[in-house]
Every structure is written in structure tokens, then in C-alpha cells.
Amino acid sequence: xxxxxxxxxxxxxxxxxxxxxxxxxxxxxxxxxxxxxxxxxxxxxxxxxxxxxxxxxxxxxxxxxxxxxxxxxxxxxxxxxxxxxxxxxxxxxxxxxxxxxxxxxxxxxxxxxxxxxxxxxxxxxxxxxxxxxxxxxxxxxxxxxxxxxxxxxxxxxxxxxxxxxxxxxxxxxxxxxxxxxxxxxxxxxxxxxxxxxxxxxxxxxxxxxxxxxxxxxxxxxxxxxxxxxxxxxxxxxxxxxxxxxxxxxxxxxxxxxxxxxxxxxxxxxxxxxxxxxxxxxxxxxxxxxxxxxxxxxxxxxxxxxxxxxxxxxxxxxxxxxxxxxxxxxxxxxxxxxxxxxxxxxxxxxxxxxxxxxxxxxxxxxx
Numbered sequence: 001x002x003x004x005x006x007x008x009x010x011x012x013x014x015x016x017x018x019x020x021x022x023x024x025x026x027x028x029x030x031x032x033x034x035x036x037x038x039x040x041x042x043x044x045x046x047x048x049x050x051x052x053x054x055x056x057x058x059x060x061x062x063x064x065x066x067x068x069x070x071x072x073x074x075x076x077x078x079x080x081x082x083x084x085x086x087x088x089x090x091x092x093x094x095x096x097x098x099x100x101x102x103x104x105x106x107x108x109x110x111x112x113x114x115x116x117x118x119x120x121x122x123x124x125x126x127x128x129x130x131x132x133x134x135x136x137x138x139x140x141x142x143x144x145x146x147x148x149x150x151x152x153x154x155x156x157x158x159x160x161x162x163x164x165x166x167x168x169x170x171x172x173x174x175x176x177x178x179x180x181x182x183x184x185x186x187x188x189x190x191x192x193x194x195x196x197x198x199x200x201x202x203x204x205x206x207x208x209x210x211x212x213x214x215x216x217x218x219x220x221x222x223x224x225x226x227x228x229x230x231x232x233x234x235x236x237x238x239x240x241x242x243x244x245x246x247x248x249x250x251x252x253x254x255x256x257x258x259x260x261x262x263x264x265x266x267x268x269x270x271x272x273x274x275x276x277x278x279x280x281x282x283x284x285x286x287x288x289x290x291x292x293x294x295x296x297x298x299x300x301x302x303x304x305x306x307x308x309x310x311x312x313x314x315x316x317x318x319x320x321x322x323x324x325x326x327x328x329x330x331x332x333x334x335x336x337x338x339x340x341x342x343x344x345x346x347x348x349x350x351x352x353x354x355x356x357x358x359x360x361x362x363x364x365x366x
Contacts (some may be wrong), residue, residue, distance in 0.1 A: 023180035030176025035074035038177040052124035052156040062122040068148040120150035130162040238347035
């Protein structure tokens with residue numbers, strides 16, 4: 001039997017919140033700071049963890065009940081009960097609270113936790129992290145108004161959880177909370193009854209769980225596509241950079257050729273080469289040499305520059321089945337020591353992978 005550790009009629013001596021009785025047997029999660037504290041009972045935590053498991057129940061949300069206590073020095077929220085809320089679903093656009101919904105909620109609170117009041121809500125977002133968005137903020141403000149109301153978010157897939165409370169009109173993540181242990185008979189009885197109801201509704205819940213998992217797989221696939229597109233964009237940026245360098249090199253070569261032609265024209269003019277026709281048929285050409293000093297024409301040098309520009313144009317390799325960056329390095333350079341150059345040329349990092357059919361750039365290594 002669990003020892004009773006939460007006594008409403010007895011204050012803890014070490015309590016900095018004068019006038020508020022705090023549990024003695026607690027376990028700290030995170031690093032709670034400030035003049036606000038959140039205490040959640042262990043049976044409630046067990047129940048919420050079960051709701052967050054997609055193999056257990058379709059319920060993805062719950063109403064939290066308990067007590068809020070304030071003093072001149074601080075504020076404490078005690079969560080000692082929870083009720084599954086079927087209107088809270090993974091797709092928050094489908095989650096609504098109306099008079100009928102609240103009527104059912106208050107009916108269950110009165111039946112199972114007659115001495116407690118609503119102190120917040122719980123939301124399981126499997127694979128969505130524990131961050132909040134504008135839709136979650138609106139649901140909280142519209143239906144759980146008050147600075148003493150809490151939001152508890154859990155992502156069982158990532159094994160993360162977080163409490164939020166309103167501060168300056170926004171949901172602010174709390175730095176930590178406490179789990180306390182008590183003889184919580186009301187929550188135990190509710191959990192027993194819930195398990196009995198779960199068995200009778202298991203067939204419908206299995207179908208609903210399948211829909212949730214299908215939606216989750218779709219989200220994961222979209223994330224994977226986004227990751228592949230981002231990786232492709234990095235490679236295209238690297239390719240565009242290489243092409244820009246190649247075009248610049250060709251431009252330099254063409255400009256050099258243009259300069260060479262100009263020098264040739266100057267050379268001809270300075271040497272005074274003329275063609276003099278003799279007679280009507282112009283049968284021979286007489287060359288008149290001037291005394292201007294002879295200038296060299298850098299034809300061979302220019303040709304070499306053009307050859308180098310062509311040789312430095314980027315080469316590409318299509319990845320074959322079983323290829324790795326090391327094997328490609330060996331194929332292209334007869335050495336496995338150029339993996340880093342291959343990654344830099346293609347905008348890769350250590351986490352990137354290559355796949356059969358990918359086209360990667362093979363940089364020139366001097």
C-alpha cells in the first residue's frame with residue numbers, strides 16, 4: 001500500500017510558499033524555478049502515459065482536474081485526476097469544445113472526482129515534439145482561461161514531455177515539475193473502470209488507431225521528402241557554383257583569344273605587310289618590310305590556357321549499386337583519400353547518403 005504523503009491539513013516546514021501544504025514524497029523532473037510549482041500525482045502520470053501510447057487507446061487528450069492554491073509568495077497547482085477527452089484529437093482542427101462537450105466533461109468530473117475542479121488539459125502529439133503553436137494557444141485561451149490553468153504535452157515517440165502556463169498572454173514552457181505519490185483511490189477506481197470500458201470498445205479503437213498511425217506515417221513521409229529536397233538543393237547550389245567557375249574560365253580563355261587577335265593585327269600593321277597586285281591578274285605578292293622591331297605573338301601560351309580550361313570543366317559520375325564515396329574516390333583517383341573533396345564539391349555532410357542513380361560531381365584534384 002502506498003503511503004499517504006499529501007496531507008491537506010499539514011504544512012511542510014520547508015515550504016517557501018507559506019500557507020500552502022506541499023507533498024513530502026516527491027520526484028523532481030527538470031529544474032523547477034520561480035514562484036510557480038506544478039505537482040502531478042503518480043497514478044495520473046501512469047494514466048496519461050497510457051493514453052499517449054497509440055497501441056492502448058484512441059484517446060489523444062485529457063482533462064486535468066485537481067486544485068490550485070495561492071499564497072502571498074507563490075502558487076502551486078496539484079493535478080490528482082484526469083479524464084480522457086475524445087474531442088481532443090491529433091488533428092487539432094477537428095478538436096472543438098462546445099456546451100455539449102463541457103456538459104459531458106463536468107458530468108464525468110462530478111461522478112469520479114466530486115471534490116476537484118478542472119485545472120488544465122493534456123495533449124499527446126506523437127512525433128510532433130512538445131512545442132506549441134497558434135492553434136494550441138487558441139484552444140487553451142478559449143477553453144482554459146486563467147493564469148492557474150496548465151497544459152501538459154507529451155510526445156511518446158520522442159520520449160518528451162512539457163508543462164505550459166500562461167505568462168504575458170502566451171503559453172510559456174515551465175522548466176520542470178514534480179511527481180508526488182499518494183493513496184489516490186479516486187484515480188485508481190477511475191482507471192479500473194476505464195480499462196473495463198476499453199475492452200468493450202477495443203474493435204472501434206483499433207480502427208481509429210490505424211487511422212492515427214496512417215496519418216503519422218504520411219507526416220513522416222512528407223518530412224522525408226522535405227529532407228531529400230533540401231539535400232538536392234544543396235547539391236544544385238554546389239553544381240551551379242562549379243558551372244559559374246567553368247563559365248568564368250571559358251570567358252577568360254575567349255578574352256585571351258580576343259587579345260591575341262588584337263596583337264596579331266598590331267603585329268601585321270607594325271611590320272607593314274602589304275599585298276601589291278602586279279598587272280590585272282595579280283600574279284605575285286610583294287612584301288614590304290618595315291623597320292619596326294618584331295613582337296612575339298603568345299599563340300602557344302593561349303592555346304595551353306584553353307586546353308587547361310577544357311580539362312578543368314566539371315566531370316560527373318552516376319552512382320552504381322553498392323557504391324560508396326570511398327569506392328568512387330578510388331575509381332576516379334586511384335586513391336580512397338579524396339572523400340572529403342567529393343563531399344565538399346557536392347555540398348554533402350557526414351549525415352548525407354548516396355543512392356543508386358544519383359549524379360555527383362567529380363572535382364579536378366591537382
